[in-house]
Amino acid sequence: MSDNNEFLPLDETYGTKALFVGSEAEQWNSLATVPPITMSTVFKQASLDEPQEFLYGRFGNPSRKVMEKCIAALECGKYCYSYASGLGAIHAIFTLLNAGDHVIVGDDIYGGSNALINKIFKRIGLETSFVDTTDLSNVEKAFKPNTKLIFIESPTNPTLKVTDLEEIAKLAKSRNILTAIDNTFLTSYFQKPLNFGFDIVMHSCTKYIGGHSDVTMGVLITNCEKLASELEIIQMYGGSVPSPFDCFLVQRSLKTLSIRMDVHQKNGYAVAKFLEKHPLIEKVVHPGLPSHPQYEITKKQTSGHSGMICFYIKDAEVKQTKKFLTSLKMIILGGSVGGVKTLAQSPSIISHRQMPREEKLRLGITDNCIRLSIGIESVKDLTADLDQALKAAFE
Ligand SMILES: *Cc1c(COP(=O)(O)O)cnc(C)c1O
Numbered sequence: 001m002s003d004n005n006e007f008l009p010l011d012e013t014y015g016t017k018a019l020f021v022g023s024e025a026e027q028w029n030s031l032a033t034v035p036p037i038t039m040s041t042v043f044k045q046a047s048l049d050e051p052q053e054f055l056y057g058r059f060g061n062p063s064r065k066v067m068e069k070c071i072a073a074l075e076c077g078k079y080c081y082s083y084a085s086g087l088g089a090i091h092a093i094f095t096l097l098n099a100g101d102h103v104i105v106g107d108d109i110y111g112g113s114n115a116l117i118n119k120i121f122k123r124i125g126l127e128t129s130f131v132d133t134t135d136l137s138n139v140e141k142a143f144k145p146n147t148k149l150i151f152i153e154s155p156t157n158p159t160l161k162v163t164d165l166e167e168i169a170k171l172a173k174s175r176n177i178l179t180a181i182d183n184t185f186l187t188s189y190f191q192k193p194l195n196f197g198f199d200i201v202m203h204s205c206t207k208y209i210g211g212h213s214d215v216t217m218g219v220l221i222t223n224c225e226k227l228a229s230e231l232e233i234i235q236m237y238g239g240s241v242p243s244p245f246d247c248f249l250v251q252r253s254l255k256t257l258s259i260r261m262d263v264h265q266k267n268g269y270a271v272a273k274f275l276e277k278h279p280l281i282e283k284v285v286h287p288g289l290p291s292h293p294q295y296e297i298t299k300k301q302t303s304g305h306s307g308m309i310c311f312y313i314k315d316a317e318v319k320q321t322k323k324f325l326t327s328l329k330m331i332i333l334g335g336s337v338g339g340v341k342t343l344a345q346s347p348s349i350i351s352h353r354q355m356p357r358e359e360k361l362r363l364g365i366t367d368n369c370i371r372l373s374i375g376i377e378s379v380k381d382l383t384a385d386l387d388q389a390l391k392a393a394f395e
Contacts, residue, residue: 037248038062059236063244067251068219071209074254075188075201077221079228081235082247086184086204087112088240089218091120093151093180093200095234096227099125101148106133106163108156108363110182110204111351133163134294139171147175153182154191155298157337158310158347158371159364160285162294165301169197178227184208184338189261190304194223200231205250207338208306211260215249217242260340263376264307270379271372271386275311280390282312282368307374308337310347313393316368320393321346324370327392330377330385337373342382344372 025044028036041057054060064082072080083089090113097103105117107130117128131138133152150172154163165181172179180200181193187208193201203209205217222228235241242250265288272286284291287298288305313324325333325344334343335350345351347365355365374382 035063035066035248035251037244039244057244058239058241061244061247063247063251064242067247067254070251070254071188071203071219072221074257075194075221076192077194077201078223079225079231080219080221081228081231082205082242082250083218083220083235083238084240084242085216086110086182086202086206086218087116088238089202089204089220090116090151090182091240092220092231092234092238093149093202094121094126095238096178096230097121097126097148100127100146102127102129102144102146103149103151104128104133104139104142104147105130105150106152106154106156107131108159108161109151109153110157110184111354113153113182115354132161133168134161136164136167136171139168143175143177147177149178149180151180151182153185155185155287155308157185157308158351158369160185160287160292160308160310162287162292162298164294164297165193165196165198173197185306185308186302186304187257187261187306188221189258190265190306191302194221196301199224199227205253207336208261208264209253209257209338210250211253211257211338211340212249213336213339213341215246215253217246217250260376261304261306264374265304267376267379267382268305268307268309268374271374271382272309272311274379274383275309275386278387278390280314280394282314284312285310306338307342307372309372309374311370311372312366313368313370313390316393318349318367321349321367321370323395324389324393327389328385329388330381331372331389337371339373340376342373342375342377344370347371 038061043052043054045052068080068082083092105128129142131142133139152163169179179198181198183193183201184204184207201221203219220231272284275281275284286309331342331344335345347369348367352365
């Protein structure tokens, strides 16, 4: 501040006005038809006696609440809690357990989930058995007196193995064991595992739910009040919460989820059928094709299919697989799934490269295996791009 009076006096209330005028907490009720993005981490309390619905950003936020409410409803579930990523959500599931507990895990789960369990939760005292859950006898053999959770994915990544949800839930219920499923690949539009007796459903919203490859988030849905209150505590104090802006993006994406999934399904089928007939293709894996090993189970528990396809190029070694992937013109070589643009990758060379070779071969992840996440482009452009890249691979 100037200590001579040659200048005009400063506006003494300037700073205070900048803080309060036009943004008094009481006046947000504009009747906007799109939920506003509420960035505030602090919520004004009316009194010391009665807590308001919102207090502090990590505990709860209006943008988060509208999104969670809608995701719960779409899953036909009562409670939804969101986390800063899909793995953040899986981390929350495993945090329900205690050191010394045993978990049965599907052997073909997402690589990041596998790393979370093997690199972190094993170190802090969880016992694990990774089994092929498509064969229920493997699950029965894996039960131990300290088994507390079965965690699966169906269909799996990348080989799209399908597990009988109802039978798994029955096996677990009779032993008082929790069941949780990663439902990322189908979304609640095509598969609702709570209806088959699962306790917790998880999604990476980074994939189909977000759908535009511009947000990282995970959610858990349950109907059980006791689990809900534990998951809420893990959300509040585990600290892995999504930003209000990301909640806004996901809430916005929910509005087109059903239409996007319809197109992913239509395009996925069309591309799978095109590849099945292609002379340079050895095999196509798509749970909606009668050739899929768990086609009958699939019909009983899902109402459709996403854009996930896995296929094997005939007689291709690493060299031809690389040439195929780098020859694609429109389809993007990229290690994610579920976006509006088609993505292709080699599980053996990219997503599962750290897995021991024998393990990869056992799961069917060979060097000529390609994973496609089919987007919403026109089928004609997709098949033309795949066809030219397949031919280029052997030139
Ligand atoms: C991507 C993915 C995850 C992990 O989600 P992030 O949001 O990347 O943490 C978990 N499961 C499946 C099936 C996925 O595809």
